[in-house]
Amino acid sequence: MAQLTIDVNGRPYSVGCEDGQEGHLLDLARMFDRLVRQVSQDMGQLGETRLFLMAALLLADEMSDTRARMTAIQGELARLQSDNARIEARAASALERAARRIEELAGD
Template structure:
């Protein structure tokens, strides 16, 4: 298990993570630090616990919004794929119908 040093709101914290996840954890810590600093700028110094709580709640809100958007987009994608499948079925049927008409015309021409 790897140990890294992160900084949140100007204070260092030692954090453990799986080997190979150090860079990812540092990026997450930077994201959280920006959120905490934003809360601190808006509300003043509330103490680390309250700042961290507010920062975490704001990030959770952003995550919930992103999940809702993702669910909406997935539903729209499923609808569009279904529409496309119906259109393809109609196109195949129209092509088959046209082919039958052409064959009938060809047979009628040969018979005439």
């Protein structure tokens, strides 16, 4: 397990992560740090716990919105796949009818 130090709101924190995930963890820490600093700017200096809580709640809200959008998109995808399957079935049926008609005409 890798150990690294991340900075959030100017304070260092030692954290562990799976080997190979260091870059990803640093990216997440930078994102969280930016959000914490923004909350601090917007709301004034709060205690660290409240500051982190507000940032976590903002992230949870964003995640909730993203999940709702994903659910809507998945529903739309399912609808489009169903429409596509119906169109393909109608096209195949039309091709079969056309092939039968061509065979009938060729037999005359």
